[in-house]
Amino acid sequence: MxxxxxxxxxxxxxxVIKDKEELRVPILVKEGVSAxxxxxxxxxxxxxxxxxxxQKELMHKMKILELxxxxxxxxxxxxxxxxxxxxxxxxLQLQHGEWKAQxxxxxxxxxxxxxxxxxxxxGNIQVTENGDFIRNVMKGKKIVFQEGFxxxxxxxxxxxxxxxxxxxxxxxxxxxxxxxxVVVFTNNKTILDLQKAKEEIRERIIRVDGxxxxxxxxxxxxxxxxxxxxxxSDIGRFLKDSHKEVELEKAxxxxxxxxxxxxxxxxxxxxxxxxxxxxxxxxxLRKYRKEKATAMGVKAFYIFSNxxxxxxxxxxxxxxxxxxxxxxxxxxxxxxxxxxxxxxIHGNGSID
Numbered sequence: 362m363x364x365x366x367x368x369x370x371x372x373x374x375x376x377v378i379k380d381k382e383e384l385r386v387p388i389l390v391k392e393g394v395s396a397x398x399x400x401x402x403x404x405x406x407x408x409x410x411x412x413x414x415x416q417k418e419l420m421h422k423m424k425i426l427e428l429x430x431x432x433x434x435x436x437x438x439x440x441x442x443x444x445x446x447x448x449x450x451x452x453l454q455l456q457h458g459e460w461k462a463q464x465x466x467x468x469x470x471x472x473x474x475x476x477x478x479x480x481x482x483x484g485n486i487q488v489t490e491n492g493d494f495i496r497n498v499m500k501g502k503k504i505v506f507q508e509g510f511x512x513x514x515x516x517x518x519x520x521x522x523x524x525x526x527x528x529x530x531x532x533x534x535x536x537x538x539x540x541x542x543v544v545v546f547t548n549n550k551t552i553l554d555l556q557k558a559k560e561e562i563r564e565r566i567i568r569v570d571g572x573x574x575x576x577x578x579x580x581x582x583x584x585x586x587x588x589x590x591x592x593x594s595d596i597g598r599f600l601k602d603s604h605k606e607v608e609l610e611k612a613x614x615x616x617x618x619x620x621x622x623x624x625x626x627x628x629x630x631x632x633x634x635x636x637x638x639x640x641x642x643x644x645x646l647r648k649y650r651k652e653k654a655t656a657m658g659v660k661a662f663y664i665f666s667n668x669x670x671x672x673x674x675x676x677x678x679x680x681x682x683x684x685x686x687x688x689x690x691x692x693x694x695x696x697x698x699x700x701x702x703x704x705x706i707h708g709n710g711s712i713d
Contacts, residue, residue: 380589382471384446389437390597393452395606396430432481432547433465435569443573445580446471448597454605457527462520467600469593470576472584473539476524477572478517481547488558488566495662508666514562517542533599537585545569643674645709646702653698664698665689677706 403423410416433451440449448469455462466477480486484498484506494513498506521540528534546553547569555563567575588596647670654661665673669689678684681699685692690699 380591382589384590384593385444387441387443387445387447387449388597389441389451390448391450391453391601391604393430393433395452395454396426396433400426400430428481429479432479432569435547436466436477436479436545436572439569439572440466440468443576445573445576446593447576448593450597450600450604453600455523455527455600455603456605457523457530460523460526462523464520464524467524468576469588469596470580471588471593472580472582472586473541474524474528474534474596475576475579476517476521476540476542478513478520478542478544479547480513480544482551483548485552485554486546487554488562490557490559492559492562506667508662508668509660513544514542514565517544517565527603528596528599531599533596535586538588539584539586541579543567543572543575545572642677642706642709643670645705646670646673649701649705653701665694665702673702673706678703679706 400423403419403426407416407419407423410419437449437451440447450467450469451465453464453467455464464476465479466475468475468477482496484496487495487497489495492512492514493509494511495507495509497504521542525540528538529536542565544566545568546566549568549570551568553566553568555566558566650661650664650670653664657663666689669687672687672689673684676683676687678687681695681703684690684699684702685695
């Protein structure tokens, strides 16, 4: 590895002796570029693509990317205007052994390292007493769209372990250096319902306008370390040197998973054509989902979300392979419900 890990013990001692605490403003060590590159690539493909269907799919991917990038830019703005001495790394891709992790932001402060996961979801977010995350899209007081999604707390815990192991095994930090995590929701219309969430989850979920206050508050607490200017620079340089750029295709997949479903705007802009057959199929699928969920003792969205239902109605897959191309239908769902879903489609008379 380059950077801090290559320095000898004597060199490190000299740096510690010469180290100072003069930094007063944020420093952007690494700026994220992969998302914008992917957006540019998608735009080029849209311009040369002749198929309107493929153009629509590419535009959908680009819209998701732009939404994600907008959320991350709002976080970067808050960090860069915090007037706190921090080092900021945006869109970091790290690998340690077989473990890989993508970080929206890693922030190095005087007293701790902070992992930030950015979520730009539309709709209201509810966290249950069991730690389940549910997104609800409202129309007035009525829920018109609901889906569960993978816990971002678990996500940043995995990211933190990869980061901690990478830094410690390369001698960049000791085992006393704290690494904190926080999930930042950036859509200012989103309502966070954390009343039933455990305290350990509540304290790690914030809105973007509370990020600087969160960091300032944490910096007032005691810490087993004090990172001076040279040490902060070394950690930031090591992480930047360790960054591995992902391929465009992988970046696309990451963004698709990141937002987990269509936004309100996407739903409004991509209505399902309600023919007589599609309307009947939708009713049949809803009935199947309800009965299956009741039998299994789970929420309906566990079987499949409304977004997935709409796509099934729109595409009407005729095989497990076609069904697997629908967002929200992975290998596990194929094994559990795949054949039954196809039987519902066929039984409704929607396919020849």
